[in-house]
Amino acid sequence: MNIYEDSDKRVPIKLDNPSIQRDYDKCILCGACKNICKFAQGVYGNYDHTKEAICINCGQCIAVCPTGALSEVKDYHKVIEKIKNDNYIVIFQTAPAVRVALGEHFNLEPGTFIEGKLVSALRKLGADYVFDTTFGADLTIMEEANELVSRIKENKNLPQFTSCCPAWVKFVELFHKELIPNLSTTRSPILMQGPIIKTYFANKMHLDPKKIINVAVAPCTAKKYEITRPQFKAVANYYNDGSLKDMDYIITTNELAMWLKEENIDFNSLEDSNYDDLLGSGSGSGYIFGNSGGVMEASVRCAYHILTGEDPKDKLLEFNDVRGVDGIKEATLNINNKTLKLAILSGTNNVNRLLKQIEENNLQYDFIEVMACPGGCISGGGQPRLEVPITNVIREKRIAGLYNKDKNLKIRSSYQNKDIIKLYEEFLKYPLSDISKSLLHTHYEDKSKLKQTIES
Ligand code: SF4
Ligand code: SF4
Ligand code: SF4
Numbered sequence: 001m002n003i004y005e006d007s008d009k010r011v012p013i014k015l016d017n018p019s020i021q022r023d024y025d026k027c028i029l030c031g032a033c034k035n036i037c038k039f040a041q042g043v044y045g046n047y048d049h050t051k052e053a054i055c056i057n058c059g060q061c062i063a064v065c066p067t068g069a070l071s072e073v074k075d076y077h078k079v080i081e082k083i084k085n086d087n088y089i090v091i092f093q094t095a096p097a098v099r100v101a102l103g104e105h106f107n108l109e110p111g112t113f114i115e116g117k118l119v120s121a122l123r124k125l126g127a128d129y130v131f132d133t134t135f136g137a138d139l140t141i142m143e144e145a146n147e148l149v150s151r152i153k154e155n156k157n158l159p160q161f162t163s164c165c166p167a168w169v170k171f172v173e174l175f176h177k178e179l180i181p182n183l184s185t186t187r188s189p190i191l192m193q194g195p196i197i198k199t200y201f202a203n204k205m206h207l208d209p210k211k212i213i214n215v216a217v218a219p220c221t222a223k224k225y226e227i228t229r230p231q232f233k234a235v236a237n238y239y240n241d242g243s244l245k246d247m248d249y250i251i252t253t254n255e256l257a258m259w260l261k262e263e264n265i266d267f268n269s270l271e272d273s274n275y276d277d278l279l280g281s282g283s284g285s286g287y288i289f290g291n292s293g294g295v296m297e298a299s300v301r302c303a304y305h306i307l308t309g310e311d312p313k314d315k316l317l318e319f320n321d322v323r324g325v326d327g328i329k330e331a332t333l334n335i336n337n338k339t340l341k342l343a344i345l346s347g348t349n350n351v352n353r354l355l356k357q358i359e360e361n362n363l364q365y366d367f368i369e370v371m372a373c374p375g376g377c378i379s380g381g382g383q384p385r386l387e388v389p390i391t392n393v394i395r396e397k398r399i400a401g402l403y404n405k406d407k408n409l410k411i412r413s414s415y416q417n418k419d420i421i422k423l424y425e426e427f428l429k430y431p432l433s434d435i436s437k438s439l440l441h442t443h444y445e446d447k448s449k450l451k452q453t454i455e456s
Contacts, residue, residue, distance in 0.1 A: 004051070010022075011033045011044050011049070011053075013055065013070075017055055017057070017073070018228055019055075020057070020059055022069050023068075025069075027069040028067055033061035033064065033065055036063075037061055040347045041056065041349055052450075054451050056171050056348065056372065058222055058348070060372070060374075060381055062381045062382075063385055063390055072224070072252050072382050073221075074255055075250065076251045079213070079249050079251060082248075083125070083127075084126075087211060090213045091213065092216070093132065093190065093215075093217070094115075094118055094131075095190065095218040096290035097219040097380060097383065098219055098253045099115040099118050100112070100398040101253055101383045102118060102253050105257035105260075105267075107268075108268070116273055117270040120270040121267060124263075125259065129276045130275055131275055132280050132282055132286075133193055133282075133286075134286030135279045135417070136196070136286075137285070137289040138283055138285060138414035139193070139196070140164055140186055140187065141299055142431045143192075143440050143441065145299045145414075146432050147184055148160050148303055149303055159182060159343075159365035161368050162184055162299075162368070164188040166188060169444065171351070171372070173447035173448070174448060175448070176355075177447075185437075185441040185442060186440065187232075188223075189289060190218065190223060190227075191226065191442070193216075194227075195234040195238070196279060197212065198235045198238075199235065200426070200427045204278065214245070214246070214248045214249075215249045218251070218380070219378065219380030222372065222381075227245070232246045232247070234440075237438065280419070281417070283411045284407070284409040284412035287402050287409075289377070290376060290378050290402050291323070291375070291376045291403065292329075292344060293324070293376070296331075296342060297316075297319045300316060300367075301316050302414050303335070308335065311416075312413060319331070322342065322344050325399070327350045327374065328343070329344040340367065341365045341366050341367075343369070344368070345371070346375060346376055354368075375392070375398075379394075428440075
C-alpha cells in the first residue's frame, strides 16, 4: 500500500494512525478531506504530502468524507475482550458531547439529551462503574482557572491558551512551537479523570489499580492519539509501576452506537440510570465543555470567584459573546477593574488567522480557547454523521442540549461541586499543589522536526 498515491487529491494517512483509517476501495478521490485539512485545519499544505503524512488526529476529514471511506480506528472490540475477562474491573466515563449526539443513531433529534439511557446502556454492556467526564472537566477548570489567575498576577506567559483539545495541542507542537509556554499545563478532562480513578477512587474502594481498565466514550478521534502520548504516566509514577496507563481505551460515540446495535440493545426503551458516586457528577461548567466557548465560560466563572470571592451571576452564567458556532469569537470581561481580553477559536487554521491579526495590529489577549472541531467537541470526528457534511443546524441543536442542561442545574460552577471540594480536601489538597501537578498537569514537546520534509 502506497499511502502517498494520489496525495495531491486526498490527505495521506499513515497505516498506524491511531485515530483515522481509510478504506481505499470506497475512496472516490473527491478531495473533501484534503480541503478541510488544508483550509479549516491549516495542516495539509504545511508539509510535503508526497513524502510525509502529518496529522493532528482531529477527524474532521472523516466528517466530510461523502462515501465513508474515512472512519475512526475501532477499539471497542478490545474493550469487549476486557469485559469478558473477570480479572478486570472495567470503568467507563462519558464525555459531555456524547449525550447530545448518540441519540441520532437511534432516530432521535440532534441535541436530544440521553444521559440516563447512556449510563444504562454502558451498564448493560458490562461496565463495572460508570462515571461522568463532566467531573474531570470541573477538575480541569479548577486547575486551569487557578493557573490563569496566577499568570495574570505575574503577567507571565499570556495569553494563556487552553490545552484540553489534543489536536490543537499537537498543532502547536508541530507548527507553533513558540506558543508552547503559553499553553495551559492542565490536562484534558479525560486524562484527569483517568489517574484519579486509578489512585483516589481505587484507594477508597480497595481496588487493585492493575485490574482497572479505564475507558472513555468520547466524540473525539484525537483522544485515541492523546492517550498514547508518553507524557501521560501519572499512574505509573504514582505506583512506581511502568505497566500502568492513565487511560486504557477511547471509543467514539459512533463506536458505542455500533456496539449497541451489534448487541441488539433497544436503546430507546432503556430506563434512565444514574452515574456512580464519588466521581460521577459535574457542575454546569463541566457540561458546557463540549461546546466551543464552554471552556472559556467555565474558566471565567471560576476565575471570577477566585479573584472576587463572589459567585458569578448574570452575564457570567449566560456569557453569550463566547457562545455559538463562529470560528473566531471575541469577548471582554471586567473583573476588579481589570479588563480581560478573550478569544475563542474553533478550527485550527483560525489560529493562524488570529495570530496574523495580532501581529499586524499589535493586539493583546489574556486567554484564548482553541478547539479543533467547528463548534467544539459536539462536532468531533467520532460523532454521528448521518448528514455529510454536518450542518450548523445540527451543531446548534447539540450545543443547545448542553446549555439547557447547564441552565437547569443548581450547581453551575466547578468550585461549587461538592465531590470536587471533597477530592481536594481528602487527596489533592489544593489546586496546583505538588500532587495536583503530578496527577493533573502535563508538559509539551517541540514536534516541528517531524515535518522537516517541508523545509527541506
Ligand atoms: S484527522 Fe485532521 S489533521 Fe488528520 S488528515 Fe484528517 S483533517 Fe487532517
Ligand atoms: S473525502 Fe473520502 S472519498 Fe473524498 S478523497 Fe477523501 S477519502 Fe476519498
Ligand atoms: S474539539 Fe473536541 S472533539 Fe474535536 S479534536 Fe478537540 S477535543 Fe477532540
